[in-house]
Amino acid sequence: MDEQFGPEYLRPAQPDCPRCDCCTAVLCEKGRNSVLRCGGHVSDGLRDTVRGCPCSAETTKRTAAWRVAQVRVTRLARELPLGLEAEGLLRLLVDGKTGEAAEKPDELVTELKLRGLAQVVHGMPAITALGHTYLHARADVRGWTAVQITDIDKQARTATVAVPSWRPDEQVTVLLDQVLSDSQVDIDSLHGRWLVAEANSLAEDADRLVLTQFRVSPPMPPIRTGGTE
Template sequence: MRQCSGHTPDKHRETVFGCPCSAETTTRTAAWRAAQVRATRLARERPVDADVEGLLRALADGSDAEADDGPLFRQLKVRGLAQLIDARPAITELGRTYLAARDDARARVAIRVVDVDTRVRTARVEVDAWRPGEPVTVLLGQVLGDTGLDAAALPGRSLSAEANCRAKDADHLVLTEFRESTKASDHQMGGDS
């Protein structure tokens, strides 16, 4: 995912490095959406070691890290799950997404593609098992990469995806593993796995 600096001539790249309009920490940017998916997939497919996750949970609960937690903290930091704030270890929002993906029930659910915006590379989808009629924005590249479909074929199409249907709002709903919908048995309506 190229951020602003990836679209800038070399001589100006340093000026726009870390631009908030394309940062993983800026809600609803493409980089933020990609980071949510990455953290969710990490939690589900390649979770960190138990002791590293224990430290992340302690940080989430407001506990202080111990001096000997340095190697564990570095593993969280390199993954973007924790950071230093005023020289103290702290969980990031991405770390909270990771923990939510570890704890929340996820299920394969039916979705319908409402529309596609090829200019900004997003698609809006409806997830009936979450909130029928409330479109959610997802990255077009993620849908195309997972399904192998063409963007022009997506509007109105029924698909399935893994979802955390207990999410409190669209910013916390993370869809992964998009698939073409082939039969009714592909879908579990209700949000539990």
Template sequence: MDETFGPEYVRPAQPDCTRCGCCTAALCEKGRTSVMRCLGHVGDAFRETVASCPCSAESTKHTSAWMLAQVRVTRLAQELPIPEAAELLLRDLAGGKVVAEPGEPFPQLKVRGLAQLVHGMPAITPLGLTYLMAKDEVRAATAVRVVDVDKKTRTARVEVVAWRPDEPVTVLMDQIATDSGLDVDSLPGRWLTADANCRAENADGLVLTGYRNSAPLPAGWMGVDDGEDQ
């Protein structure tokens, strides 16, 4: 009896990512703009293969996972700081001190991504440096204007008045919506208040937390009209 079905459909192979060697280009494009990284967009059979993909890692600058990690560690430093002994160890590592026997505090740093082993020796991570900066820097409330949002990448561009109001920075759109309780569609053009380290040298070092509705702005202030919605 002849088969009544047509030829078997085989999905065309997708091109590999040229940067990592473990994912397709399409997967890395999605992973870079997802807090779930590449790992969150594959089935169980491929999780181990893509788990360490650098294209979407929180250690790779400007990925969504990296932006989320900066916020997480900053909030950790401000709201739930690590024990004093662990912080002292972290500061020793930041200062380049060789610590052959780090003791009990090291696992606390490692599990939070603040320290790691390099050639068998404890070393501070970039996130560890972010933590110390968040502990030491002055953070203050500042007016923030949402310039626009990109729903595809789940990011927003914002202007930070107390930093550089003419230099928009990219932040996580969902962070703004979650913090403020506002609908994403209402964000473009809206003025908010957020906490920031306004002495940051560049956009990579600027971390915004605690987005909330701002008090009404004076009429005419930076282009705000009497009837404009806040």
């Protein structure tokens, strides 16, 4: 009988990802659902090749890296905001005043670039999508609200969350590890659990709704049904 797995055997090639020209479909599926992105799932020799893969980038909506960045920038805006000059520069960029913004000190642009809030395009500073997220977070009304974990995807490391104060009939996806880390609730008792989180409940859509600081809901007082004690 012929040996099928001898020295000439080659592993079947994995199909290329249809959305990029640097990865396989399997790699991008992993990268999309991982904060390590595609670069965190290849050998050192291939890391530079896939480093800029758009399928797992924080600039691509609904990737794990994007979800992490939304939370990071929102918390930055609320808990440790930029200085007045840096934030003022960001507002010039959102208003399209690039000429006035270009006259600001280079270190301000550098600060915004390091945080992912701005970039340089054709030699001129420009606001990024994360820069808009930052300004939204500065302006949004945020508050504590009850949320329910309605589903868990352990493979994709995501959780589906109902936010009644936002839209009673619509749910959003968040990173499972964010919920676990924030709330310290065991994963096996998370499904169906009611928690509280900080949210911008007036958000116009699911991509603008950012949930942060998941906490165990405090016990509710008993509901009285009538009568006197």
